[in-house]
Amino acid sequence: MTVPPGDPAANPPGGSTPADVAPPTELPVDAAVWPEHSAATTDDVPVLSRVGHDRGHLDRDLDDPARGRPVRVLTIDAQRQVPLRETATGPELLWDERVAFPTGGIYLGHADDVAYAVVRGERSLTVSGTPVDGWSGLREVGSDLGDRDAGLLAQAVGIVEWHERNRFSPYTGAATVVEKSGWTQRDPITGQEVFPRTDPAVIMLVHDGGDRCVLGRQAVWPPGRFSILAGFVEPGESAEAAVAREVAEEVGLEVTDVRYVSSQPWPFPQSLMLGFTARAVGTELRVDHDEIEEARWFTRDELRSGHGPAALPPPVSIARHLIDAWLAEDGQTP
The missing domain is CATH 3.90.79.20 (Nucleoside Triphosphate Pyrophosphohydrolase)
Structure with a gap:
C-alpha cells in the first residue's frame, strides 16, 4: 500500500488531485526496507x-x-x-x-x-x-x-x-x-x-484452524517476500465484511471466525490498518493474479526456520505483528 x-x-x-479519488498504486518496494533478516516484534x-x-x-x-x-x-x-x-x-x-x-x-x-x-x-x-x-x-x-x-x-x-x-x-x-x-x-x-482524511483498510492473517496460514506476494515486492492479505474497506461495508470479501477475491477462500486483533496507522499516504485473524473454511487457493502474484500455505515451522519465505514483513508493519502473534500462540516465536 x-x-x-x-x-x-x-x-x-x-x-482535488487524482490521488484523492483513486486507491493508492503499489510501487516497487526497496529490499532495504524489507530486509531478509529482521527480529520478531515484541511489543x-x-x-x-x-x-x-x-x-x-x-x-x-x-x-x-x-x-x-x-x-x-x-x-x-x-x-x-x-x-x-x-x-x-x-x-x-x-x-x-x-x-x-x-x-x-x-x-x-x-x-x-x-x-x-x-x-x-x-x-x-x-x-x-x-x-x-x-x-x-x-x-x-x-x-x-x-x-x-x-x-x-x-x-x-x-x-x-x-x-x-x-x-x-x-x-x-x-x-x-x-x-x-x-x-x-x-x-x-x-x-x-x-478535515484530515483516513482510509480504513483491513489486513488479515488467514489460518486453517491448525498449524498453517496463507501468505501472498505482489510482483512489486523483492523476490521471496511474502505477507498476509490486505485490502481497502468499501463504502457501506463493515470491516469484518471487507475481510471476507478481500480474502475471497484474492485467494478464493471462504472464511469464518473473523476476529479483530489491533490497528496501526499507515500514512502511505493515509490509511488506518485494521488487523484481523480469520479461519479458512476450505484449503484450495484460487489466486486472482490481478491482485497478487502468488499465494501459498505455510506452516509455523516453515516461518520460524526460514524454509518458507525469504523474508517476513519488517517489524514496522502490522503484518509482522499479526504473524508473530499467531506464531506465539503455541508458545514459540520465530
Missing part, C-alpha cells in the same frame, strides 16, 4: 501505534498552540524523510529548537512541557548546530525509534501527506485556507471545513 510522493506540478488548477501493540506524547487537540484552536512553551520543529522533505542522529540506544529524530511556533508549521502536540511541530523543507547538514547523521523515512526507522519519536513521526508523515494531496476544496475547487494549526482547511467561498 505505497504511493508516490505528491507531484505539485501535477495538481489541476482546481479540485503488545504494533510499532507505529505507540504513543509517547499528547496530541493536544484542544491547543489547535489557539493562536499559539505552543502556549508560549519551547517548540521542537521537525523538518520533512519532499521524499518524506527526516533528519536523524545515531545514539548508543538507536536513532533519534533531530529537532530544531525554537522559542516560538514556526510560521507554516503544523502542530503535533506536546510532551514534558515542550511543544512539537513539523514543517516541510529542504535537507540540511545540521539541525540546531547538531550534525545530521542521515535522512531517512518512517518505513526504514519506525521500528527503531522510541515511543515518542515513532508516534510523532507517524503523525507528521500522515498530516503532511494530507496537506500535499488536498490543497483545493472538494466543494468548489478553490484553494483552501489552512486553519487550526494545520488541522483544518477551509473553503474560502462556502466556508466549509475540510
Whole structure:
C-alpha cells in the first residue's frame, strides 16, 4: 500500500488531485526496507501505534498552540524523510529548537512541557548546530525509534501527506485556507471545513484452524517476500465484511471466525490498518493474479526456520505483528 510522493506540478488548477479519488498504486518496494533478516516484534501493540506524547487537540484552536512553551520543529522533505542522529540506544529524530511556533508549521502536540511541530523543507547538514547523521523515512526507522519519536513521526508523515494531496476544496475547487494549526482547511467561498482524511483498510492473517496460514506476494515486492492479505474497506461495508470479501477475491477462500486483533496507522499516504485473524473454511487457493502474484500455505515451522519465505514483513508493519502473534500462540516465536 505505497504511493508516490505528491507531484505539485501535477495538481489541476482546481479540485482535488487524482490521488484523492483513486486507491493508492503499489510501487516497487526497496529490499532495504524489507530486509531478509529482521527480529520478531515484541511489543503488545504494533510499532507505529505507540504513543509517547499528547496530541493536544484542544491547543489547535489557539493562536499559539505552543502556549508560549519551547517548540521542537521537525523538518520533512519532499521524499518524506527526516533528519536523524545515531545514539548508543538507536536513532533519534533531530529537532530544531525554537522559542516560538514556526510560521507554516503544523502542530503535533506536546510532551514534558515542550511543544512539537513539523514543517516541510529542504535537507540540511545540521539541525540546531547538531550534525545530521542521515535522512531517512518512517518505513526504514519506525521500528527503531522510541515511543515518542515513532508516534510523532507517524503523525507528521500522515498530516503532511494530507496537506500535499488536498490543497483545493472538494466543494468548489478553490484553494483552501489552512486553519487550526494545520488541522483544518477551509473553503474560502462556502466556508466549509475540510478535515484530515483516513482510509480504513483491513489486513488479515488467514489460518486453517491448525498449524498453517496463507501468505501472498505482489510482483512489486523483492523476490521471496511474502505477507498476509490486505485490502481497502468499501463504502457501506463493515470491516469484518471487507475481510471476507478481500480474502475471497484474492485467494478464493471462504472464511469464518473473523476476529479483530489491533490497528496501526499507515500514512502511505493515509490509511488506518485494521488487523484481523480469520479461519479458512476450505484449503484450495484460487489466486486472482490481478491482485497478487502468488499465494501459498505455510506452516509455523516453515516461518520460524526460514524454509518458507525469504523474508517476513519488517517489524514496522502490522503484518509482522499479526504473524508473530499467531506464531506465539503455541508458545514459540520465530
